[in-house]
Amino acid sequence: MFCFKNARELTCLFAVAVCVLTGHSLANESEFQEEFLKREYSLSKPYRGLGFSSSSFWDLMGNAMVTPDHVRLTPDLQSRQGAVWSRIPLFLQDWELKVHFKIHGVGKKNLNGDGMAVWLTRDRMQDGPAFGNMAQFVGLGILVDTYPNSEPGDKSFPYISVMLGNGTVSYDHDRDGRPSALAGCSALVRNSLYDTFLLVRYSRYKLRVMVDVDGKQEWKPCVDIRGLRLPTGYFLGASSATGDLSDNHDIISMKLYQLTVEKTPEEEAEEQESVLLPRVDDMEQFIVIVEEEGMSGVQLFVTLLFSVLGVGVLAVIGLMFYGRWTEKRRKRFY
Numbered sequence: 001m002f003c004f005k006n007a008r009e010l011t012c013l014f015a016v017a018v019c020v021l022t023g024h025s026l027a028n029e030s031e032f033q034e035e036f037l038k039r040e041y042s043l044s045k046p047y048r049g050l051g052f053s054s055s056s057f058w059d060l061m062g063n064a065m066v067t068p069d070h071v072r073l074t075p076d077l078q079s080r081q082g083a084v085w086s087r088i089p090l091f092l093q094d095w096e097l098k099v100h101f102k103i104h105g106v107g108k109k110n111l112n113g114d115g116m117a118v119w120l121t122r123d124r125m126q127d128g129p130a131f132g133n134m135a136q137f138v139g140l141g142i143l144v145d146t147y148p149n150s151e152p153g154d155k156s157f158p159y160i161s162v163m164l165g166n167g168t169v170s171y172d173h174d175r176d177g178r179p180s181a182l183a184g185c186s187a188l189v190r191n192s193l194y195d196t197f198l199l200v201r202y203s204r205y206k207l208r209v210m211v212d213v214d215g216k217q218e219w220k221p222c223v224d225i226r227g228l229r230l231p232t233g234y235f236l237g238a239s240s241a242t243g244d245l246s247d248n249h250d251i252i253s254m255k256l257y258q259l260t261v262e263k264t265p266e267e268e269a270e271e272q273e274s275v276l277l278p279r280v281d282d283m284e285q286f287i288v289i290v291e292e293e294g295m296s297g298v299q300l301f302v303t304l305l306f307s308v309l310g311v312g313v314l315a316v317i318g319l320m321f322y323g324r325w326t327e328k329r330r331k332r333f334y
């Protein structure tokens with residue numbers, strides 16, 4: 001539930017009232033009865049057999065390599081690509097993925113790149129320009145972009161964004177994926193003094209991305225998208241690429257938790273409907289946010305000011321007419 005400033009507050013209050021009246025606790029939405037770590041979808045120390053054993057749940061690709069402390073997707077060298085991909089398709093409906101990663105290098109600020117991405121996609125082990133994955137991927141990409149290839153505009157980098165691929169849209173590396181990004185946030189993920197984490201939670205068709213990068217051990221919201229439909233049976237992965245600029249991109253762990261969510265019969269029926277391609281039901285939720293920022297205090301203030309002035313002018317004119325009318329009446333009587 002989100003509360004907005006100004007006029008939206010009323011709507012929000014109303015929504016809360018409705019929720020209370022119908023007995024739906026707001027806290028319920030984000031509360032899960034249990035979380036189970038799923039080992040077959042998780043990657044953590046010691047990375048036994050990773051990259052060579054057939055018993056491992058993960059595959060390495062490109063320049064990625066395993067050390068005792070991390071899986072290094074790329075070293076701090078130019079033109080490298082590396083990835084790690086889960087071997088088992090994910091069929092869970094409600095899950096949470098916690099990624100412990102580290103991006104670091106000797107490059108000065110803004111002379112490092114290119115970043116890394118976390119994936120849940122139909123295809124695995126693909127090469128390409130989207131942080132070491134194919135540009136026309138099908139599925140979900142959480143992109144951690146550390147270098148602004150184009151004019152960053154109002155965004156400060158590193159910038160984390162969410163893209164949903166349906167096989168038609170391409171990730172545009174030269175424009176930092178701006179045309180296809182659904183939402184995102186800035187986060188100081190590079191050369192951090194602290195451990196850096198990304199949390200991706202998908203439940204009830206809601207996607208929430210949160211970050212913990214400043215050593216405060218708390219999740220900061222980054223992205224919230226509702227009505228996001230993802231087919232099941234996709235593969236988890238993480239990839240990275242360097243170009244002229246480079247960085248070490250390390251994955252320390254990727255832990256997938258199954259979320260147990262109590263569902264209504266309607267929700268269960270909805271789950272039976274198969275989703276063929278990833279999509280977002282309500283694209284307007286992204287436009288609303290932009291309007292929210294544009295329709296800020298200034299506009300409201302100006303509107304109010306003119307209303308007050310208008311009422312004042314009307315009152316003055318009214319008083320003048322009233323004055324004249326009473327004067328005329330007086331003259332008629334005397």
Ligand SMILES: *[C@@H]1O[C@H](CO)[C@@H](O)[C@H](O)[C@H]1NC(C)=O
Nearest residue numbers: 023024025026027028029031
């Ligand atoms: C969650 O909602 C159910 C009813 O749907 C209610 O019985 C339960 O007490 C709620 N739990 C919390 C923690 O509010």
Ligand SMILES: *[C@@H]1O[C@H](CO)[C@@H](O)[C@H](O)[C@H]1NC(C)=O
Nearest residue numbers: 165166167168169277278279
């Ligand atoms: C894929 O997404 C794009 C952009 O949202 C949309 O224009 C296109 O119709 C979609 N393609 C399919 C096959 O759904």
Ligand SMILES: [Ca+2]
Nearest residue numbers: 145147149176
């Ligand atoms: Ca970039």
